[in-house]
Structure formats: C-alpha cells, structure tokens
Amino acid sequence: MSTPITAELLSIGTELLRGEIVDTNASYIATQLPLLGIELQRMTTVGDNLDQLCKILRQALERADVIITSGGLGPTEDDLTREAIAATLDETLTIDHELEKNLRLMFSRSGREMPPHNIKQVMIIPSAKSLLNPRGTAPGWWVEKNGKVIVTLPGPPREMTLMWQNEVTPRLKTRFLTKPILARTIKSFFVAEATVAQLVEPFFNVENLTVGIYAKPDGIQVRLIAYGNSAKELLDDSERKITDLLSPYVWGKDNDTLPGLVGLWLVKNKLTLATIEDMTGGLLSDTITSTSESRNYYRGGLIATNNHAKISCGVPEETISKHSAVSAEVAEAMAVTVRNNLTTDIGVSVTAIAGADSKQPGLVFIGIADNNGTKTWQQQYQIGRADTRERAAIAALFRLRERLIELNLVE
C-alpha cells in the first residue's frame, strides 16, 4: 500500500474529562475511518480551554492529513471549538447570513425566538464550508487549507452520526478515496475471541486487507476491509476462507441480526413462538421483541423466576422436586408448558443458576419444544451474574436457530 491518509480525532468538552459522558463518538468515527481508507493515528480528549485547544490543533495539523473535531459547538461561552480553529488558522469569524436565516427559521418553527447567544453558532471562517445539521442548532464545518482538512462536528451522537453519514463520508470519499474499498463482516457465536484471533491471524498481514475483531453481545465479529482494484476478489476470497476456518460458529454477515434471521425463517414457515425463562428474567423476550417484526411470529412469554410461578403455569411439581428447578427435565417441561399455554408451534425455555451463593453458578439449561418433539442443551458459564443472564438469553436464540436448521426450516 502507498502512504496512507492519516487522521487525528479531537473530542472536546470538560464533561468528557469528568466522565460525565462516555465518548461513543470516538469509537464510532474510529470504526468508520478504515472504510474510507483513512488511518486514525491518535485520539485526544481535551476540556473547553482555548489555549490548550489551539496548541493541540496546531500539533495535530503538523502530524495528520485530516483532523476531526467533535463537541464544543454549543451556544455558550464555554464552547470554543470555532474560536480555536479560527485562531489556529489565523482567520476571522463572521456571521454567515444564510446560516443565520436558517437557524432563526428553526427556532420560529418550534414557536420560540432565537436566544441572542445562539448567533455564535452561525459564525464561520473564510476557508470553512458549513455542514448541514438537521437534528440540532450547530452546523458543522468542512475546512480545507494548506492541503489539510479539518472536519468539525457537534458532540451529541444523534446529530454527529447523521452528519457523518450524509455530509462527511461523501466529502472524504471525493477528497481522498482514489481506489476501490469494500467491507464485509462475518459474525460468529459459541467461540472465544482468542480462538477467532488465532484462526484469523494468517490474514493480518495480507496486502490491501485490514482485519478487525470485535466482541459483541451476539458473538465475535470479524470485519474485513479490502482496498485496490482487486478489492472484490480479495474480499470474496478472504471471506470464503475465513468462513471455512470458523465454519461451525458462523451464523451471519454484515447487517444480519440473530432475532432478524430466526424471525425471517419462522415467518416463512408460518411458525409461531413463545418463551419461558427464569433467571434471564425477560432478557430472552426482550431480545426477540427488540425488532418490531417479532409481532409476526412471537405470541408472548412467561417469566417464571421461582417454583411457584413455574408450577402455576403448568410445570409438574414432581419434575422440579425430583430434578431441581435448573435441570434438563425442567427446561423441557417449561418449553412444553409455554407451547401449550400460548398454543404456538414452538416453545423455548431457559432455566439457569445465577447467584454466587449457589453450588453451581453459571449453569444454564435451554429447552425447545416443537411439532417434532423436544430437545435440551446444557451450558456452563464462569462470567458472573449479569453476563450469564445476557449470554444465556442469546444462547437460547442460537439453539433455536440450530433447531430450525436441523429441521430443514431454513431459507
């Protein structure tokens, strides 16, 4: 690869230095830059202090091709990002009357007059072009000077991310992207991050390919980015090889979500689903209902956190007393019970031991009852109560996916 385009990111705001806000903008932008062939070299967080801001801006301009700032564009006197850029580039801030008109319109539409101090949000320097912010009062800036680019964005994530997609990405592409660039994400589950890293290691040094490994609640993701004229072939080839290496664990790619995939298969097969859970306490049903499409197949669920609740909905008392509440037998009975109670095609159950005070914390049983019979699975986690809950709920959905594949109910 030729010399890469380099970037630095400045997160601006005293509230960040006090930990009042977790800086999700930084990791968002860090994730996006490789997709534009830009290499992020440094991220700096500073308070609302003009001297410090100017010093850091000047140093960053010496090191990197692109400087991205986030924050410090509010209407108060603490917000100094515009002032700092103007001072660093030795330019003068003046009111942009077009921006002023738009901002006054935005206020009058919500039935208010523009407070006088908001005027500072429509000030701009000669080498900056404004970037539209449909969700807030602070326009961004796109500055080009002496071969360097400064991108200035507001701090609130929902304003920043929309502007990144609509305003910044196309401009950075036009300005810097000289060769094709393509990305793909491979999604896996039931495999450790270290194992994925080891299996994927041979791809770390392939020319024109960047490999990133991301641990997410629904498993380990491998993101491939291929550059250059053979990007498509390189990406397809690498994806095929990595998918082979990880094959028993791979469940999807790119924008696939687990409830989305499973839901699609259920709807295509006109199957309905119900759930029953104890220690996960609603996390399984929550994961399913997080997409609005769930209403097409999900019929409801039961939270049965104790024996009384399990028995009152139909789990036989003797199954619990004979095998204990966290057992394959009870998981099976729970799945059968909820399938009958809510008259669905499929019932899924999770029963687990959470407390550190019990003999075997992290023990999880998953049960599925469907038109072909019942099946149960056992897992053992050693990751504490909260993580066990989260992992067990997602594992139940993965077992449902497995079962649908086994029954040939997959598109």
Added chain:
Amino acid sequence: MSTPITAELLSIGTELLRGEIVDTNASYIATQLPLLGIELQRMTTVGDNLDQLCKILRQALERADVIITSGGLGPTEDDLTREAIAATLDETLTIDHELEKNLRLMFSRSGREMPPHNIKQVMIIPSAKSLLNPRGTAPGWWVEKNGKVIVTLPGPPREMTLMWQNEVTPRLKTRFLTKPILARTIKSFFVAEATVAQLVEPFFNVENLTVGIYAKPDGIQVRLIAYGNSAKELLDDSERKITDLLSPYVWGKDNDTLPGLVGLWLVKNKLTLATIEDMTGGLLSDTITSTSESRNYYRGGLIATNNHAKISCGVPEETISKHSAVSAEVAEAMAVTVRNNLTTDIGVSVTAIAGADSKQPGLVFIGIADNNGTKTWQQQYQIGRADTRERAAIAALFRLRERLIELNLVE
C-alpha cells in the same frame, strides 16, 4: 483552591484506534479522579507504536503530575507500554523473580505451563513497584520519579477497575490527598437534563465544590464533590439545597438503585409483585430481576405482546376492542389480571405503542393493581422505539415507587 494536582490518561492499543473496543476505562478513570482531588486535563489514545508512545509519555510528563496508562501490558510483541516507559525514563527492564514465581504459579494452578513469551509481563524497571492484578497475568506498575507519578494498568476493564480500587486509589490518596474530600450523588427522574442543569447552575462556581451532571437510564444524577476542612458541612448544605430545588424528581442518592429501593419496601411490607408488559417485551421484568434480591418479592411476569396473549391470560376481549390495546382501561385490566393469575399483592402493567408506523408512537400506559384498588398513568415519549421501551420500563417502576409512597408503605 490551591493549584490542583493534574493528570493525563493514555489509552494504549491499536484496537482502540480501529474502534474494535469502546474505551470504558477512560470514562471510568475520569469519573474517579475528582474523588481524589485530581484534575484530569487530557486523555490520549494511541496505537501500539514505541516511538509515538515515548513521545506522548515525554510530553505528558512535562505537563501533568500523574500519568495513568491503560493497555499494552499483554505478552505479545505488540504490547509496548513497559518498553516505552523504560525508554522514556532511561531505565532498564529486568525480570522480577518474585513476580515470575507468582505468574508461573498462576499458570500451573490452571493446569498449564507458562508460555515463554509471558516472561515479559514480569519485567520491571528500578523506579517501579508492581501492582497486584488478581484477575489477569499482567501486574501493574506504580512509578515515582522526579516528583512525577506514572500508574500503569492493564486494558481489560474487569482487571483494571479492581486494581484501581484496591491498588491505585489508596496510593494516590496517600501521595496527593492533603485535605478532606467527600462526594454525594443525588438521583432524579421525570425531569430533563437541561432543567436539572439550569436549576443547579448557581452551584457551579461555589468554592471547594465540584458539580457534575450525568444522564443515566434511571434518570439524571447530580454528583457533588466537596473539598477542604469544611467539606462535610459544604456537602450536606449543598445536598439539602439541591434536593429542595429538584424535590419532586429526587428518588434516591449514592448507591441507591430503583429496583433495590422498591424491593426493600416490598419486602419490609411482606408484599409480592407480578408484572405484565407488551411493547417493553421483558425489559420491566429484566430490570426487576437484575438484582438477586428480587426473588424475595417478585413472583413472575407475563409478556403479552399481542391481543391473543392478553386475552388468553384473562384481559377481557371487549375492553380491548372498545378502548384499543394501548389504553388506560387495558393497562388497568392487565394489572388486575396478572395480580390474579400469579396471586400477588401487586400487579404492574405496561402497554405502549412503539412502531413508527402507528398513529401515536411513544404513547405509554402504566397500570397498578393492589390491595387498595387500581391506578393508571399515561406518558408520551418522542424518542424512538428502543428508547421508549427502556424509558417506559423504568417509568413503570417509578410509578410503583410513587404508589408505595402514596399508600404509606415506605421506610
């Protein structure tokens, strides 16, 4: 106040620059430093690059009293934090035999031999003392030289936070804390962050007091930190005044949690609870069961995401057809139904419209049925599907808290 002790934080790892990991260590440490009277001035994230690391360390040592590093202590050749500090301070890394013995023991206890490259994790420089890491293989460092302190911690958050509490906090206190320092957090709900900021503004410039405002899923928190010999009086006085200003919204302080508080009151009054929810899909039961104490009062819940499920568990069909599924009448009927079904003292319901395709997205009804009758509440959110779900589930718990207060069931 006298000149504050200043700190800089270095987050080290190329994976951070690619956005593979969100840097929760940075915001954690940023939250903790004010409690030690230390002012964080800058946070920098850099990749695993020895030259850059040395340059940044040298600059940071010129500016700040305390440098905290996180990451780059692994066993691979990419992990260069130790090497960078040694080079910057012009010292030589040698094996610490006591640390080596402990690390070999740690490996043999898990039935493995120590891989040869892990030896680098027990190397140390003369001016460093090691910090115990009970959860990982990388000890930390406490370095004092030329009046400056360098604290070196591993990147994995569960290792870092435990070491911060056990090893770093006591040492920083001993080294820098010359005057009393006390903190208190006031927790509010059903109030906007901007409103809290406005009401609290007069306290921003009080001498020896630091005020931070944090937006959390369970509401807006105001954190007060008071310094100096009158810290206790200043803190108590400020807390009283701010609690008065925010009074209808304040629900707790410090380590109070909403399910914890409500649960405590229920247990003291020997009351049992059941829930039924539709659009929140398990988030309400999940919030309740996130603490293991919930087993002492929570009897279970129903997820009734559609009319079929609501009717099959006992909500009258005509109530739904007459008033629609998202109405005060149905919320009331749901609460009564779940209270009867699970034979509890209290039933709580949430019914809401989530989809953007419906007439009134963000409309939420909460119902409570108890030994004294029934009550319902209506809310309207304009924050999108996922946030409405989260907010509605927490709002239901707040309404339960309100109801318990109304019925004089509060400690």
